[in-house]
Amino acid sequence: MIELENVSKSYGGDVKAVDNINIQIRDGEVFGFIGPNGAGKTTTIKLITGILNPDSGSIRINGISIADSPIDAKKQFGFVPDSPDMFLRLKGIEYLNFIADIYGISSADRNERIRNLSDRFDITEALGDQIQSYSHGMRQKIIIIGVLIHDPSVWILDEPMTGLDPKSSYTLKEMMKEHAAKGNTVFFSTHILEVAEKICDRVAVINKGRIIFVGTLNEMRDHFKENESLEKMFLEMTDHE
Amino acid sequence: MNKTIELTKVLLKNGSSSVKSGTKNNINKKMGLLLPIVVLVAFVPMVIGLGEFTAYLFDGLSKMGQQGLILAIALTSTSFIIFFFGIAYTINTFYYSMDIENLLHLPLKSTEILGAKFATVLVYEYLTEAFILVPVFAVYGFKNNESVLFYLNSIVIMLLFPVIPLVAAAILNMVIMRFTNLAKNKDLFRNVGGVLAIFLALGLNLYIQRLAASTTDPAKVMELINEGNNSMVQLVSSFFPSTKLAVDSLVSNDASGMLYLLMFAAATAAAYAVFLVLGNLLYFKGVIGVSETSSRRKALSAKELGKGTRASHISYSYTVKELRLLFRTPVYFLNCILMNFLWPLFLMLPLIAQPAGSGSDISALMPYIQKPGSESVIVMVFFSMGIFITASNIITSTAISREGRNLFFMKYIPVEYKKQLLGKALSGAVMGAVGILMMVPVALFIFKMKAYIVIIGLAVSIPGILFSAVMGLLIDVAMPKLNWDTEQKAVKQNFNGILAILGSMGLGALIIFLGVKLQLGLLAGSILLPAVFGVIDIVLYRIMISYGTKRLEAMNC
Numbered sequence: 001m002i003e004l005e006n007v008s009k010s011y012g013g014d015v016k017a018v019d020n021i022n023i024q025i026r027d028g029e030v031f032g033f034i035g036p037n038g039a040g041k042t043t044t045i046k047l048i049t050g051i052l053n054p055d056s057g058s059i060r061i062n063g064i065s066i067a068d069s070p071i072d073a074k075k076q077f078g079f080v081p082d083s084p085d086m087f088l089r090l091k092g093i094e095y096l097n098f099i100a101d102i103y104g105i106s107s108a109d110r111n112e113r114i115r116n117l118s119d120r121f122d123i124t125e126a127l128g129d130q131i132q133s134y135s136h137g138m139r140q141k142i143i144i145i146g147v148l149i150h151d152p153s154v155w156i157l158d159e160p161m162t163g164l165d166p167k168s169s170y171t172l173k174e175m176m177k178e179h180a181a182k183g184n185t186v187f188f189s190t191h192i193l194e195v196a197e198k199i200c201d202r203v204a205v206i207n208k209g210r211i212i213f214v215g216t217l218n219e220m221r222d223h224f225k226e227n228e229s230l231e232k233m234f235l236e237m238t239d240h241e
Numbered sequence: 242m243n244k245t246i247e248l249t250k251v252l253l254k255n256g257s258s259s260v261k262s263g264t265k266n267n268i269n270k271k272m273g274l275l276l277p278i279v280v281l282v283a284f285v286p287m288v289i290g291l292g293e294f295t296a297y298l299f300d301g302l303s304k305m306g307q308q309g310l311i312l313a314i315a316l317t318s319t320s321f322i323i324f325f326f327g328i329a330y331t332i333n334t335f336y337y338s339m340d341i342e343n344l345l346h347l348p349l350k351s352t353e354i355l356g357a358k359f360a361t362v363l364v365y366e367y368l369t370e371a372f373i374l375v376p377v378f379a380v381y382g383f384k385n386n387e388s389v390l391f392y393l394n395s396i397v398i399m400l401l402f403p404v405i406p407l408v409a410a411a412i413l414n415m416v417i418m419r420f421t422n423l424a425k426n427k428d429l430f431r432n433v434g435g436v437l438a439i440f441l442a443l444g445l446n447l448y449i450q451r452l453a454a455s456t457t458d459p460a461k462v463m464e465l466i467n468e469g470n471n472s473m474v475q476l477v478s479s480f481f482p483s484t485k486l487a488v489d490s491l492v493s494n495d496a497s498g499m500l501y502l503l504m505f506a507a508a509t510a511a512a513y514a515v516f517l518v519l520g521n522l523l524y525f526k527g528v529i530g531v532s533e534t535s536s537r538r539k540a541l542s543a544k545e546l547g548k549g550t551r552a553s554h555i556s557y558s559y560t561v562k563e564l565r566l567l568f569r570t571p572v573y574f575l576n577c578i579l580m581n582f583l584w585p586l587f588l589m590l591p592l593i594a595q596p597a598g599s600g601s602d603i604s605a606l607m608p609y610i611q612k613p614g615s616e617s618v619i620v621m622v623f624f625s626m627g628i629f630i631t632a633s634n635i636i637t638s639t640a641i642s643r644e645g646r647n648l649f650f651m652k653y654i655p656v657e658y659k660k661q662l663l664g665k666a667l668s669g670a671v672m673g674a675v676g677i678l679m680m681v682p683v684a685l686f687i688f689k690m691k692a693y694i695v696i697i698g699l700a701v702s703i704p705g706i707l708f709s710a711v712m713g714l715l716i717d718v719a720m721p722k723l724n725w726d727t728e729q730k731a732v733k734q735n736f737n738g739i740l741a742i743l744g745s746m747g748l749g750a751l752i753i754f755l756g757v758k759l760q761l762g763l764l765a766g767s768i769l770l771p772a773v774f775g776v777i778d779i780v781l782y783r784i785m786i787s788y789g790t791k792r793l794e795a796m797n798c
Contacts, residue, residue, distance in 0.1 A: 011797070046649070049652075049653040050652055050653055051649045051652040051653050051798060052797055052798075053794070053795070053797075070655075071655045071656075071657055072655075074653060074654065074655035075655040079653050081649065081653075085647075086647050086650060087562075087566070087647075089428075089565070089566055089569040089570055090562070090565060090566070093541065093546070093549040093550070094549070094562075094565065096550075097549055097550055097551070097558075098558055098559075098562050100550070100552065101552060101553055101554070101555050101558035101559075102555055102558070102654050102655070102656055103655070104552075104555070105552065106552060107550060107551055107552040110550045110552065111546060111547060111550040114546070114550060115546065124540050124541075125538045125539060125540045126536065126538060127540075127541050127546075127549075128537055128539060128540075128541050128545065129536035129537055129538065130536070130569075133536035
């Protein structure tokens with residue numbers, strides 16, 4: 001569960017990147033965070049993960065405040081950042097083992113999970129190579145495996161489908177649904193509406209730092225005229241402001 | 242041409258973002274102003290020394306009417322310095338700058354990219370040459386009662402002068418990169434190339450030092466010049482014949498001086514034209530694919546996987562991660578790692594360079610080392626070397642800066658900042674310890690020190706190593722340089738490293754001075770010094786951790 005209460009953030013100056021946001025992402029749901037470029041999606045995710053400090057408001061992950069107990073809160077989630085270009089001179093296996101050390105995973109568990117996951121994402125043969133030799137999609141995969149390796153209850157993913165091939169994209173979407181079905185929380189941002197349409201239980205739409213809609217896709221349809229494509233609704237909502 | 246100028250402006254603006262990390266801290270702003278001043282002040286003694294040396298040479302040479310030699314020596318050595326700095330500058334801006342991949346797809350000609358990159362490097366070279374040429378020209382002009390024309394002339398010369406050696410450096414790089422781009426393991430190739438370049442520079446340094454040792458006597462200078470085949474001027478002139486034109490134009494006061502200046506300008510323009518023509522042929526072929534890496538794409542065996550997935554404590558794991566990145570990133574390897582192994586060579590070089598029996602070679606030092614009662618001083622020297630070597634590997638003083646745009650990783654992982662800071666401090670301390678250990682054979686076999694003194698020295702150096710490791714991290718966490726587009730800027734063009742080195746030199750010298758002055762015995766020296774610094778280290782570490790945690794929490798990224 002992720003709770004944001006009256007969260008605001010500005011990068012100096014008057015413009016608020018995030019303006020008084022209230023969202024509650026419940027256990028057992030895949031929650032999509034939709035909005036145009038520069039709407040405040042990544043800023044919100046950085047606030048949740050403790051990369052940025054909010055100017056005001058409170059954020060809790062599984063009931064633990066990221067401001068008061070940052071280490072405990074950070075243990076609750078796994079995070080896939082929007083740019084996977086990290087630790088390019090580590091080998092894939094070295095990166096994963098480092099992550100496993102960070103989260104204190106036993107040798108036996110990490111060995112088994114790395115084998116399974118790299119198989120599932122089809123990068124077993126690249127584990128012995130440096131990450132800088134990977135394509136964008138492969139880098140994305142190694143980061144995703146890094147998250148799955150410590151099996152957190154909350155997943156936070158910033159544009160996770162970018163650069164993934166269709167098979168991996170499908171695998172990831174299935175995994176997100178499975179994870180939520182087990183009573184866990186999946187929170188991800190996207191600007192691809194089809195993805196949101198296919199797997200989200202609920203969505204929030206953000207524009208210019210403000211949440212302009214939270215609810216199920218059906219509610220969104222009801223909210224607007226029936227049978228109108230999500231894309232049109234989306235355009236309508238984001239154009240309004 | 243317009244595009245070249247526009248691109249130059251963009252590149253210079255991108256490069257100058259020094260202490261900007263979203264940390265709107267007053268300390269930072271003040272430090273941002275203060276640091277260049279500190280560095281300038283640090284160079285003042287060098288500039289004054291050069292001026293005095295020029296005056297001294299002038300007095301000797303003017304008696305023989307040979308004062309023009311001063312300009313020749315200044316310009317020839319400057320061209321060599323520019324050439325060597327140029328090799329590092331050009332390879333980094335031309336090939337390893339992160340903006341390359343964003344430029345390659347633009348509809349720009351290779352000559353436009355090259356011209357702009359050349360211009361940015363030229364700006365750095367102006368700063369470099371100014372430290373040497375300004376004092377020399379000023380003192381020479383004053384002593385020789387030169388007219389305004391001389392100073393105008395020298396300004397034009399200074400503007401044109403770096404072009405030719407820089408073109409030479411750039412062409413050398415372009416040729417090398419054209420062919421090493423074929424190499425499979427490029428990182429390794431670059432590391433090896435870097436090591437070779439350093440040895441080349443060392444060899445040249447040795448040669449020049451030997452020469453310099455015998456050129457302080459003006460009569461000997463004359464002798465050398467007359468000898469011809471062995472003189473530095475001759476050597477460099479054969480590399481850069483155009484330098485002679487620049488010298489001639491400065492020395493002659495009449496119309497012929499003007500003519501020489503025009504000829505020098507023409508030579509410079511010709512060199513630049515050659516650079517553009519060759520660049521057109523070589524540059525794109527060398528730079529395209531420069532960031533590609535070799536890969537095996539072979540599944541790990543069960544044994545390899547088992548070895549690769551062994552659990553270890555996070556502090557150990559974090560330190561190993563830091564060291565891996567330092568060893569594998571060519572720029573970091575050359576600036577932070579290699580030096581630790583080369584210290585014995587660097588420190589011995591000035592001694593080897595002195596001609597035997599000149600009074601300042603190794604044999605002259607031996608009596609001081611062997612003298613009874615010198616043990617405490619030796620121990621202090623070990624301690625000071627611990628401070629200096631650890632600071633000069635700039636591992637901790639760039640540890641946060643090197644994270645660059647990936648600093649956010651430190652912020653979302655559930656590892657306390659104090660553990661992450663410890664891992665970074667340890668990586669610097671480990672390499673500092675390696676540096677000190679490299680000195681052991683020198684101490685034992687060249688200086689013939691007694692083994693027990695060396696062992697005590699090693700033990701005493703530990704608090705010194707830790708001091709510099711913690712101090713460097715404190716500096717870098719206070720004002721990290723996170724906004725860089727090439728790894729070069731994170732380490733080499735980072736004031737934090739310079740600050741740490743200068744500080745460690747001062748402190749090290751102070752301790753040796755106090756040691757000699759106070760005449761502490763071996764026992765007192767080897768107990769008191771580490772004890773005092775042990776306490777200082779603990780306090781400093783606590784300060785670094787609590788301040789560092791606060792700083793990291795506050796950093797926006």
